[in-house]
Amino acid sequence: MSVITEKTDLSLKYISHFNEAKELLFADSPDVLNQHRKMAFQDFVMQGIPTRKNENYKYTNLQPKFLPDFKFLHKNEETDASLAEIFSCNVPQLNTHLTLLFNGWFYQKNTKSGKLPEGAILESLEKVAKNNPGILQKYYAKIAETGADPLVAFNTAMAKDGYFLYIPKNVIVEDPIQIINMLKSDKDTFSTQRNLVIIEQGASAKLIICDHTLDLNQYVNNSVTEIFIAENANFDYYTVQNQHNSTTSINSVFVQQEKNSNITTHTVSLHGGLIRNNLKILINGGNAEANMYGMAFLDKNQHIDNFTQVIHAKPHCRSNQIYKYVLDDKSTGAFSGKIHVVRDAQKTNAFQRNNNLLLTDTATMQTKPQLVIDADDVKCSHGATVGQMDEQAMFYLRTRGVDEEKARMIMMNAFAHEVVQQIKVETLRERIDELIEKRLRGEVARCHDCSYNCDC
């Protein structure tokens, strides 16, 4: 009984956060954001902070991560971090359009996205909501369902800022666009970030998101991103998660794609205390393709959960998912992948695979594929493996003079290779290779000169 009360208390705490912030949120925000708050808040109240009784959070216990007394940021705070400090860090130098966000807020001193082609916009969501609400009216909160996930509901209730990316019709952005999400605060902090991406007809872009932390405070980052991809458009969406063991990252991405469009998502989880990635793709037009790749590296007590859903709503489409985990120490991983082929989505070709490498007897992995097929002329397959290092292969490498430690590294890199090779931006691919190598060696793949101790 006491347990239930405790959980209710936790939800109540977040309910009262909203109630306290309500006035400020409403007073200070444009209508296009405000109009969804009340409904979303009700959805949150109905669901509360998820417990493991929630089927979708069966393998991920968020409760303890939500216990600390966090500071909430309902207003943009001046950030004193110098760009020089950030760039002296080991952040990928990708020769890209680079933009920063601090604790979910678009950094005001970002240089204008001048390098972007004409008509393309990369801007603060809040600013666009104030200055150009028309475009948000059409897209904002349209696919991020608040009734199905309490954290999406909480995000929609609290949302103030994030990034807004717009690529107009037939515009091809060659260079990748890079956004760095920094968590940086003087206290334990709860950040809410809300993003919107619109890729118009025939347009094409690549977006790289890097999640970083600059200090050792505890964080919960609750982020929601909606992505709309119009006919004949292409979008590559890369996420590199490299935080520390006291961060909790809930990252919900909703995609709707139209006819002949293509999306490729890559989620590389290198470091984080608890990471939950929700990815839901609605294939809403014929001949479209969705590729979803994920790599997760875990050690100590880390937990990473990728929760994917693909809905094939139209015929002649393809979806392809490969998720791979390397789990060390007492880490725990989860993968749930649902493929839903609706009644008329004939000639669907849907594929899903999850491979996991356990390096210790104490690491655990939960994997749950789920196929719901309501059409009769489809090709769907799924597979999952949980295994240990291939000892035959290890021995083969060693008989050629490669020592055990190096052979292990080679094997782990090989395991990751299948996913890494799908990264189309060459500099990013090389960078990821390097980060993975450092990660597997147990080195901190971060600022050389900062005093991070990632045993935290």
Next chain:
Amino acid sequence: MLTIKNLYVSVDGQEILKGINLEVKPGEVHAIMGPNGSGKSTLANVLVGKEEYEVTEGEITYMGEDLLEKSPEDRAKEGIFLSFQYPVEIPGVPMVNFLKTAVNEHRKHRGEKELNAGEFLKLMREKMDLVDMHPTLANRSVNEGFSGGEKKKNEIFQMALLEPKLAVLDETDSGLDIDALKTVAHGVNALKTKDNATIVVTHYQRLLEYIVPDFVHVLYDGRIVKSAGKELAFELEEKGYDWIKKEN
């Protein structure tokens, strides 16, 4: 170079080798023949340090040192090479990367400068020619999707790169057509010097027409039951192994 004394080896509690004695000197080629299940592959694998093979008695001395104490990688770096009967496919590990690492580990061990990418590629091309291996194979993952013949050529190619003192060829002829067999044998012979030695493990005599042994040993039920010159191989070919089985 290599001295095996009274070697007993068990796998999963089952005794496979029951008192092997063998002496190999630099420049010699030894053939180990015998029917299936006689322990030939066990002997080959125990030389390179496969963990599942438990040495219960006896000793192996290599270059004056106790071999059994050394790890597989140290044995390799000190010059022992096994051409596997069934080379392992390792998806995701490009041949080039793996072999560059292997070659440089050997060089480091000998106190030589490591090769850079350009130097290594040059060396690699040269050695691939020796076994007539298609250069594109180097860009593939280790043995992945290689035909049986390509896998065996790949073993000899690696041998050429690593230049072992003692090469052990485990059923290198199995699965090869006559042309591939000649190519492989040519590679092995080209690598022969007065300072290195070869142990050829084979079921059939046909490989020994191309790699001519100085000594032929017949392994049966975990023991060497007969040793003689190369003429023994021809005798076995003629009479079959039943002749040996009857005598024992």
